[in-house]
Structure formats: structure tokens, C-alpha cells
Amino acid sequence: MADVNFFECVYAVVRQIPYGRVTSFGAIAKALGTARSARMVGWAMNASHKLEDVPAHRVVNRNGLLTGKLHFDGTNLMQQLLENEGIKIIDNQVQDFDTVFWRPEVQI
DNA sequence: AAGGTGACCGGCC
């Protein structure tokens, strides 16, 4: 967590997200030890957006809202990917968020 | 080198 870049850390956590599960920025930030810097997680996501190994579509805000949906493709691509994994999305909001929510600090 | 920005979160009015 120290030798690697902050982004790599975020990517590592996001990659650990199981299929059909989602997590929040705060959870990732907290897992990294920088809970107060949830913004940095979103920043890393912005960079991860160009990467393929990072399922950023599984990362949503604490409200379960697809905040970065517009960032993904400018369309409903993010929602399509989540629905493809069995996650129900209504009005850009993850349904049963508490059920599909994955806690990195618990898994890691 | 310094300033500005950002897919957030939490607290306060």
C-alpha cells in the first residue's frame, strides 16, 4: 500500500470485487486507510476508466447511485454492465444495494 | 512550483 501508487491500490481493491457485487467509494477509501479522501478513489476511477482490468462499473457512490455513469460512456453502458451481472438498476440507482454491497475492508 | 480540480462523504444550517 505504500510502495505502490495510490491508483494501483484502488485498482487492486476494485479488482477484488466479486461478480454481481458492488462497492462504494468510501468503503474503498476506508480499506485503503484514507476514508477521508474518498475523492481520490473517484480520481483513481477516472484513470481506471481507460483501463480494462478495473471494473469501475461495479463502483458506485455511498448512495448506490451510478454517479460515474456519464463518465463511462456517456450512455447507459455502466447500467448495462451491472444489469448483465444480475444487479438491478432503476433510475441510475442500485436496487438491493445493501445485498449486493461488498465491503473491501471485510474481504481484505 | 503553485494552483486548480475531482465518478465523494459527512456535518451543519
Place this chain on the structure above:
DNA sequence: TGGCCGGCCACCT
């Protein structure tokens, strides 16, 4: 009850 504001840390220009 809901909306506004500040804070935080790292990357980019």
C-alpha cells in the same frame, strides 16, 4: 426534512 458547505489527498496543467 432537505439542501448547502467544507474538508481531504493525490494527479494534472
